[in-house]
Amino acid sequence: MFRVCSLPGILFPLGAPPLRPPRLLLLPFFFGLVATTAAAAPKPNVLLIMADDLGYSDLGCYGGEIRTPHLNSLAEKGLRYTQFYNTARCWPTRAALLTGYYAQQVGRDKLPGGKSRGARPSWAPLVSVDLKRAGYRCYHSGKWHIDGMPLKNGFDLSYYLRDQSRFFSPKVHWENDVKLPPVKRGSGYYGSLAVADAAINHLKNHADNHADKPFFHYVAFAAPHFPLHALPEDIAKCQHRYAVGWDKIRAQRWKRIQKLGITKGQLPGVEREIGPPYHFPEHLEILGPGEVNRPLPWDTLTREQQAFQQTKMAIHAAMVERMDKEIGRILQQLRAMDAWENTLIIFLSDNGASAEIMVRADGHDPKAPAGSASTYLCLGPGWSTACNTPFRRHKTWVHEGGCATPFIAHWPKGIKDSSTLRHTPAHVIDVAPTLLKLAGITPARKVPSPGCSLQHTFEDGGKPLHEELWWLHEGHRALRRGDWKLVAAQGDPWELYNLAEDRTEARNIAARHPERVNILEKRWESMAASFRETLETNR
Numbered sequence: 001m002f003r004v005c006s007l008p009g010i011l012f013p014l015g016a017p018p019l020r021p022p023r024l025l026l027l028p029f030f031f032g033l034v035a036t037t038a039a040a041a042p043k044p045n046v047l048l049i050m051a052d053d054l055g056y057s058d059l060g061c062y063g064g065e066i067r068t069p070h071l072n073s074l075a076e077k078g079l080r081y082t083q084f085y086n087t088a089r090c091w092p093t094r095a096a097l098l099t100g101y102y103a104q105q106v107g108r109d110k111l112p113g114g115k116s117r118g119a120r121p122s123w124a125p126l127v128s129v130d131l132k133r134a135g136y137r138c139y140h141s142g143k144w145h146i147d148g149m150p151l152k153n154g155f156d157l158s159y160y161l162r163d164q165s166r167f168f169s170p171k172v173h174w175e176n177d178v179k180l181p182p183v184k185r186g187s188g189y190y191g192s193l194a195v196a197d198a199a200i201n202h203l204k205n206h207a208d209n210h211a212d213k214p215f216f217h218y219v220a221f222a223a224p225h226f227p228l229h230a231l232p233e234d235i236a237k238c239q240h241r242y243a244v245g246w247d248k249i250r251a252q253r254w255k256r257i258q259k260l261g262i263t264k265g266q267l268p269g270v271e272r273e274i275g276p277p278y279h280f281p282e283h284l285e286i287l288g289p290g291e292v293n294r295p296l297p298w299d300t301l302t303r304e305q306q307a308f309q310q311t312k313m314a315i316h317a318a319m320v321e322r323m324d325k326e327i328g329r330i331l332q333q334l335r336a337m338d339a340w341e342n343t344l345i346i347f348l349s350d351n352g353a354s355a356e357i358m359v360r361a362d363g364h365d366p367k368a369p370a371g372s373a374s375t376y377l378c379l380g381p382g383w384s385t386a387c388n389t390p391f392r393r394h395k396t397w398v399h400e401g402g403c404a405t406p407f408i409a410h411w412p413k414g415i416k417d418s419s420t421l422r423h424t425p426a427h428v429i430d431v432a433p434t435l436l437k438l439a440g441i442t443p444a445r446k447v448p449s450p451g452c453s454l455q456h457t458f459e460d461g462g463k464p465l466h467e468e469l470w471w472l473h474e475g476h477r478a479l480r481r482g483d484w485k486l487v488a489a490q491g492d493p494w495e496l497y498n499l500a501e502d503r504t505e506a507r508n509i510a511a512r513h514p515e516r517v518n519i520l521e522k523r524w525e526s527m528a529a530s531f532r533e534t535l536e537t538n539r
Contacts, residue, residue: 043136043214043439044414045343047334048431049327050097050218051320052090052143052164052225053379053395054406055353055387058320062406063257063389065241065249066317070328071408074345076419078410079458082262083425083503085480086351088395088402089473090225091117091145093350093428098126098146098218100432100451104472104531108147111472111532119147121539123446127432128154131216134441137206141198142220151177155218157205159198164222165361167191167229168373185373190231192223192319196326200333207337215339216435219330224319226356226378230371234318235311242313245298245306246386249313253389261421268392268506270295275381276357277396277474283359287377288366293357295382313383315371344411344438346431352402353387354379355394390504398471398478399487400505414438415458422461425480427469430454447534470527479524486520494521 057063061075086093092103099120103109106124108117126146128138132154140150140158150158158177163170167190171182183189199219206215242249247270254267275293284291290308292301301309327347334340359376368374379387384394384401391400407426409415429451436443437453452465471478475490483500496510496517510517 042342043134044411045214045339046216046435046438047330047343047345048097048216048218048435049330049345049347050094050143050220051323051347051349052220052222053351053354054224054320054349055384055389056349056391056401056404056406057253057257057389058224058317058353058387059406061260061408062262063253063260064387065252066238066320068320068324070324070331071347074331074347074410075408077412078345078408078415079417079420079422080262081407081409081422081424081426081457083423083499084348084405084407085403085425085427085469085471086349086405087428087471087473088351088398088476090143090350092473094143094145094220095120097350097428097431098128099124100127100429100436100449101447102429102450102470102531104528105447105450105534107535109473111528111535114532117147121535123538126153127435128216128218130154130436130441130443131439132156134439135213136439137210137213137215139199139202139206139215139217140220141202141217142195143222144220149174149177157202159195159202161191161195161222164191164225165227165376166373167222167227190322191229192221192322192326195219195221196329199330203330203333203337203339207339211337214439221323221326223323224316224379226354226358227361227375228312228315228319228371228377228379229373229375230315230318231322232369232371234322235315235371238314238317238321239311241317242310243306245301246295246309246313246382247298250386250389253386257390263390263503265390265502265504266506267390268504270385271392272296274355274393276355277394278356278358280358283357286359286364286366287357291357291380292382293380295385298382309380309382311370312377312379313386315377316379316383316387318371340412342411342413344409344414347406347408348428349405351395352391352404353384353394355381355384357381392505393489396474396476397489398473398476399489400503402476403471403478409454409458411458417459420461422457424457424461424463424465425469426454426457426465427451430465447538468523468527470524472528477524479520479527481520481523484516484520486517486524496520 059068061072092109095103095108106120138155140155160174163172169183169185357378364376365374388401393399393401433451434454468481478487485497488494495508497505
C-alpha cells in the first residue's frame, strides 16, 4: 500500500523503513489563489456545524437514544462517515479544521519537548480568508478557541461566545469583534439559542443584501461541553430515560450501532480504573457524595449516586436535543432563502465525550436545581464511557473514544447517495481542502497542507484518502497507517490494533508484531520531527 494524500513524506511500501520528509516539500511557494473550475459552475454554500464534547454515539443516527430528528434527517438524506477523526481536544481540532494542517504543524498544540500553543504562522490562514478572496461571504457564530479574532480572519459577521462556563449569563462575548456587555442572569439568554439566533440573522442579512454571492457559515455550538446547563423544560423530557444506568445504555447503543452497520466487532470491557484526565479532589468534595469519578458498575452505586448520575446524563441529553432543535431552525432559514439545494451541510464534534470532573466559574450550589446557572456539573467517566460507545477512552486520549467523531455530509445538489455510510478514514484536516476545492480555488501555500479534499468520497467511498494519520495531545499519541493503528496513552507503552478487524481497539496485538510497532513508531517520530522543522524554518 502507498500513501495517497499525506504529509510529510514520499511514497514508500508499508514494510519499508521510515524516511525523513524531503526538504523539497518545504520550499516556499508563491501566495495567492488560482482558479481551477469554470466560472459558470455555481459555487456551493457551506454550513459547517461543530458540537463540543459530543460522544461518538450520542446522535440517534449513530446509535444513541438522544432524540436528534434534524440531524437524523440530514443523515438519512446524505452521508454518515464512520471513520472520521478529530484531534481529541477542542483548540487543536478547530485549528486543524479551519486551516487544513495538523495543529502541531502550525504551532497550535505542543510537540514533544516544545512550547505550548501560540499564534499561527502567516502561511496557515483560516479557510475563511481564502474563501472571502474567492467571492464568498463568511459568517461565524459560537465558540472560537483559535488565535486572533473572527473579522481579522476573513469573517464578515460574527457572534463570538467565549464564556463557555455560563450558558445562561456569559460575561465574555463579542459581536463583530466588538466586546458586548455581560448578560444578566434571568434575562432569558441561553447559549445554544443565542448561537442559532446569530446564525439565522447572518443568513437573513445574506439573503437580503448578498444573495448573488455564495456563503460560508461556521456555527460552533458550546453544547454539550461542561458545565451541564440546560433549560428546565428540556431536562424534564430526558429525566427518566437514564434511570437504567450507564451499563445498560452502553449495551443498548452497541446493539443499535451494529444494526446500523456503523461498526462491528467486539465491545471492549469498561476500563473501570480510568477516571478524569485531571484530578481535583477538592472539587469532588464540593460536588458531594453523589459524584463518582470512576465508571463503576451501575448496580454498585448507592441510590444517591445513581440519582445524581442519572440527572447529569439527562442534562447532557437535554443539551444535545436543544442543539438539534436550534440546528433545525437554522436549516429552516436555509429553506426560506432558497439555499437548501446548493448548500453543503457538515456536522461533526471537536472531540469525544469528556470524563472531566471539575468546578469552575461561579462555582456549584448543591441546593440549586441541577442544570441551572448556579450549578457546575460535568459528565464524568461513567457516562462518557457510554457516550463514546463502542470505543475506549475519552476526550484528550487518542484512542478511538477520544478522537473519533460522527460526521454528516448533506448536499442535495452535490451528494446523490442518501442514508449511506462512508467507511473511508478521514480527518478534520480534510475539511478546509474540501471547501477550497468546491469553491474552485487552489491556494498557493508556503508549506503544503496534509489535508485532502473529501469531494470524491461524496460519490464513492472506495478510494482511500490517506496513507497515514497522526495524533499527539498531552503525551497521548497515535499513528494510523492503512488499517493499522499504533496508539499509546501518556507514559504507557505502544499498543497496536488492526482496525479492519478490531475497530474498537479491544485486542492489543503489539507483542505479536514488534517489527510493525517499530516501523510505525519511527514514522510517528519522523512526522513529529518534520513538524518541528517546519515551524523552525518557516516562521
